[in-house]
Amino acid sequence: MNYSELFKQLLPEAVLVVTALALLGVAVATEAKRGQPMANRLAVAIAALGVVLAALALCYVPVAADSGKSLIVIDPLARMFKGVVLALGLLAVLLPPARREIQHPGEFYALMLFALTGLLLTTGTNHLLFLFVALELASLSLYLLAGFSRGARAAEASLKYFLFGGVSAAFLLFGLSLIYGFSHSATLSGVAAALGAGPPPPLAVTGLVMVVVGICFKLAAAPFHYWAPDVYQGAPATSVALVAAASKAVGMVVLVRFLWIGFHSAAGSAAWGGMVAGWSLWLAILSAVSMILGNVLALAQTSVRRLLAYSAVANTGYLLVAMSANGKLAAGAALFYVIVYGLATLGALAVSAAVERDRGNDSPAAFAGLVHRSPWQAVALLVFLTSLAGIPPLAGFVGKFALFSAAMAESTRGGAPGLTWLVGLAAIMSAISLYYYLSVLKQAFVRDAADGESAAGFALSPAHALAVGLPAVALVVLGLFPAILLEPIARALVGSL
Amino acid sequence: MTPAWTLSSAFLGALLVLLLPVRMAAASRFIALAASLVGAVAAAAACLARLNNPAGPAWSFTRPWLPTFGINFHLAADGLALTLLLLTGIVAVAGVLFSWNVERRPRAFFAFFLTIIGGVYGVFLSRDAFLLFVCYEIVILPKYMLIAIWGSTNKEYGAMKLTMYSIGSSALILIGLVVAYAAAGGTSFDINYLASAHYAPSLQLWAFPILFLGFAVLAGIWPFHTWAPTGHVAAPTAASMLLAGVVMKLGAYGALCVALPLFPLGFAAWQPVIAGLAVIGVVYGALTALAQKDLKFVIGYSSVSHMGFVLLGIAAATHWGLRGAVLQMISHGIIAGLLFGIAGRVVYERTHTRDLNALQAFDLWRTLPGAAVAFTLATAASMGLPGFSGFVAEISVAIGLWQKFPWLVPAIAAGIVITGAFSLRALHKAFFPVRSASAAAPPPLAPLTWPEISAISLLIAVSLALGIYPKPWVVLIDDGLRSPLFHTILSQP
Numbered sequence: 001m002n003y004s005e006l007f008k009q010l011l012p013e014a015v016l017v018v019t020a021l022a023l024l025g026v027a028v029a030t031e032a033k034r035g036q037p038m039a040n041r042l043a044v045a046i047a048a049l050g051v052v053l054a055a056l057a058l059c060y061v062p063v064a065a066d067s068g069k070s071l072i073v074i075d076p077l078a079r080m081f082k083g084v085v086l087a088l089g090l091l092a093v094l095l096p097p098a099r100r101e102i103q104h105p106g107e108f109y110a111l112m113l114f115a116l117t118g119l120l121l122t123t124g125t126n127h128l129l130f131l132f133v134a135l136e137l138a139s140l141s142l143y144l145l146a147g148f149s150r151g152a153r154a155a156e157a158s159l160k161y162f163l164f165g166g167v168s169a170a171f172l173l174f175g176l177s178l179i180y181g182f183s184h185s186a187t188l189s190g191v192a193a194a195l196g197a198g199p200p201p202p203l204a205v206t207g208l209v210m211v212v213v214g215i216c217f218k219l220a221a222a223p224f225h226y227w228a229p230d231v232y233q234g235a236p237a238t239s240v241a242l243v244a245a246a247s248k249a250v251g252m253v254v255l256v257r258f259l260w261i262g263f264h265s266a267a268g269s270a271a272w273g274g275m276v277a278g279w280s281l282w283l284a285i286l287s288a289v290s291m292i293l294g295n296v297l298a299l300a301q302t303s304v305r306r307l308l309a310y311s312a313v314a315n316t317g318y319l320l321v322a323m324s325a326n327g328k329l330a331a332g333a334a335l336f337y338v339i340v341y342g343l344a345t346l347g348a349l350a351v352s353a354a355v356e357r358d359r360g361n362d363s364p365a366a367f368a369g370l371v372h373r374s375p376w377q378a379v380a381l382l383v384f385l386t387s388l389a390g391i392p393p394l395a396g397f398v399g400k401f402a403l404f405s406a407a408m409a410e411s412t413r414g415g416a417p418g419l420t421w422l423v424g425l426a427a428i429m430s431a432i433s434l435y436y437y438l439s440v441l442k443q444a445f446v447r448d449a450a451d452g453e454s455a456a457g458f459a460l461s462p463a464h465a466l467a468v469g470l471p472a473v474a475l476v477v478l479g480l481f482p483a484i485l486l487e488p489i490a491r492a493l494v495g496s497l
Numbered sequence: 498m499t500p501a502w503t504l505s506s507a508f509l510g511a512l513l514v515l516l517l518p519v520r521m522a523a524a525s526r527f528i529a530l531a532a533s534l535v536g537a538v539a540a541a542a543a544c545l546a547r548l549n550n551p552a553g554p555a556w557s558f559t560r561p562w563l564p565t566f567g568i569n570f571h572l573a574a575d576g577l578a579l580t581l582l583l584l585t586g587i588v589a590v591a592g593v594l595f596s597w598n599v600e601r602r603p604r605a606f607f608a609f610f611l612t613i614i615g616g617v618y619g620v621f622l623s624r625d626a627f628l629l630f631v632c633y634e635i636v637i638l639p640k641y642m643l644i645a646i647w648g649s650t651n652k653e654y655g656a657m658k659l660t661m662y663s664i665g666s667s668a669l670i671l672i673g674l675v676v677a678y679a680a681a682g683g684t685s686f687d688i689n690y691l692a693s694a695h696y697a698p699s700l701q702l703w704a705f706p707i708l709f710l711g712f713a714v715l716a717g718i719w720p721f722h723t724w725a726p727t728g729h730v731a732a733p734t735a736a737s738m739l740l741a742g743v744v745m746k747l748g749a750y751g752a753l754c755v756a757l758p759l760f761p762l763g764f765a766a767w768q769p770v771i772a773g774l775a776v777i778g779v780v781y782g783a784l785t786a787l788a789q790k791d792l793k794f795v796i797g798y799s800s801v802s803h804m805g806f807v808l809l810g811i812a813a814a815t816h817w818g819l820r821g822a823v824l825q826m827i828s829h830g831i832i833a834g835l836l837f838g839i840a841g842r843v844v845y846e847r848t849h850t851r852d853l854n855a856l857q858a859f860d861l862w863r864t865l866p867g868a869a870v871a872f873t874l875a876t877a878a879s880m881g882l883p884g885f886s887g888f889v890a891e892i893s894v895a896i897g898l899w900q901k902f903p904w905l906v907p908a909i910a911a912g913i914v915i916t917g918a919f920s921l922r923a924l925h926k927a928f929f930p931v932r933s934a935s936a937a938a939p940p941p942l943a944p945l946t947w948p949e950i951s952a953i954s955l956l957i958a959v960s961l962a963l964g965i966y967p968k969p970w971v972v973l974i975d976d977g978l979r980s981p982l983f984h985t986i987l988s989q990p
Contacts (some may be wrong), residue, residue, distance in 0.1 A: 434660065
């Protein structure tokens, strides 16, 4: 491969890096002279432009299949999820932080672009070492972004995120080196070849366990979720949006690649009555723990952002239900759901940020009377939370329905109970989740603003309005016509795995 | 006019109401009335067309929706579905008329109202399990909002309780449906396809109760009925009418047309249990209604009792039983709508009390004679007097039950007697009190308005029509029962 080929393949990443550098330059030039709001708006505009240009560049990236040795893979799955990451990243860039304004917007948005670069690189590789490097580029940027607003809470969030993330990176790296030691190959296809069809050797199993733990840290699956509530509550909303949506989608892609390409022969089974040790069973257990813990703890939250964090844990549980079914249809449904979930959480964060800017906190009571203060935001919040709860006709409903039916269909053979235990648990947990989502919606639609609080309306900046409006429209459209995204994902999976 | 007009008129109406500018909010009631009239007329026209041409193919409409999962947008309407569409249309029109005076946030009120109507139409029309489930769940959120925002008496509690029961029961339905989908090969969600697949008896034994219970909770099966009285009492009048009149029917319809055909062997095994629970529901609901002080609670528990008859007809699963179950669904839909309309709107809005003892002071048969006459007729229909719809329905269920579980017939006879007792007690206390000559003169009350009179006349007329000349309804229902879905069930010994 020559360098011009390589450059073509990495065009979107190059655009992002160049924009980030330009952003740093502009920041140095403007910050001293102009007022804060102006510098902030300029930085958002440049960063958003960079993401859009990167998305345009993605259209020209040629498909380059995995040759078995290459660092970079541009298969249909990578192309599709690079697009998804850029779309979710754009929405995060548009979303302003909730309480304090960003002190150094140039650096902040440059870091966002570096994080996006890392995420883009992570989606398109089957190479163990490159995977780690790309993931760490994204993670290091995210740790900094989490602590950027310099409050006490943000500092706590950032430190927790860094410590937990560091441990997870250590797990990941140790697991990857064990896998390399066993297979003498740094690519997933090489690992698969070394594994063969027989039972996997202990070394490979140990490596796989560590990698799965590392990825589950990133996905906030219980019991590796302790960083999530503090980060969701303390970090700037902009950073949280990136962590919740784009980073989670990439985590799922990595999980799919790792388990399907590298370790497909070590799946085992989580079917009732026929359990066999393997990643399918481990993920089923993590899934059950995440769903129960996430949903039960979310019931007790008094901060909407913490509530969203526990809902993130619960939703990771639903995603893992599909992964543990070990089928392409279920994996496709999981990838669809992670996008839909990201859109809904991002939108809910955007509305919550707007309410926090108006009221100063994000308790459910701060949402009281939202339907009178800002009817469109209230309607958007309704869309986001009911989509998370899985109420039709929104995309979250289709996503969960597809997850559950695919998981059942692919785990059940000839009338055996299969994954009914896990799917049943997921369906019931999902019903329970409606309670806490409704308790926020009750404030917004049923209650009036408390005495002493102003009932006056409040306006959003154009960028913020886009961050609220676009996901809402997308969730409705994807709910009514799910085939426009679900079918391409299914095709991409068939073409990539 | 195809039956699809019902569905589309309701959803388009809801959208139109939402898009109205604020200063034209008062026009929302006219849009809601127009939308529900279009739906009712479309349903009536489709019923007439089916009666004129009963042998022809039933109307149907299919478009691919989500091919990877074998999901189609498949609507179809046989005679059974058509009668239920007509019921929905009638209750919808009456509901709008009884909500004519809603002044608080009318746009949102009618948008939620029409969304419920649209979802109900959708359930009756869907022939694809996914679509059916979508329409079934669309109803949940508007129900919550209608009760929590416009309700009374402990409204937030009642709304949340009803919503959690609904979503919990839908989770059971979801499990049942995906189990059937997976066991049938994971290729299609079409109900006819799922019903034609062969499921292992062991699977049916555990999958049937999950699916059936999911639907039956919404039909108010004892002991999972407690959401119904609490929710109906907390709800605003139009919502009580919809909830008791048509939304509870969704559960019964799903049990009848989805749960039974999918897992007939499972049903056969659980049949006596269902019959037992239904009989308890009939008697328990009636006894509880006898002890209530609030007029709306009387009607709420009477709904539990009447829906018990529907479940009994389904549990009997003979031709008479199923036909009686559907007739009772229609009859109860009309009567519950009427009772809730009079108690919640006509009486409560004038007297501001529903307490049976407090109502005595108003001497309603003198001060509000129209309401007294209407409530008397509604009570007669609810007790199952001949000439009203209740009689036709309950006698059919009783015959069906006699064929299968003859020893349960005395129990439902007792239920009918207790129904008479609580109905007459409520009627007597609320409308025809015994007053001493020295009591203060009752305050004058405003006479009935035209929307109230039209809604009451419409519902009474339909109940009488079904009671006096049930033949066309029976013909339509039998048309539906001839569907292949019920072959296995009806051919059981």
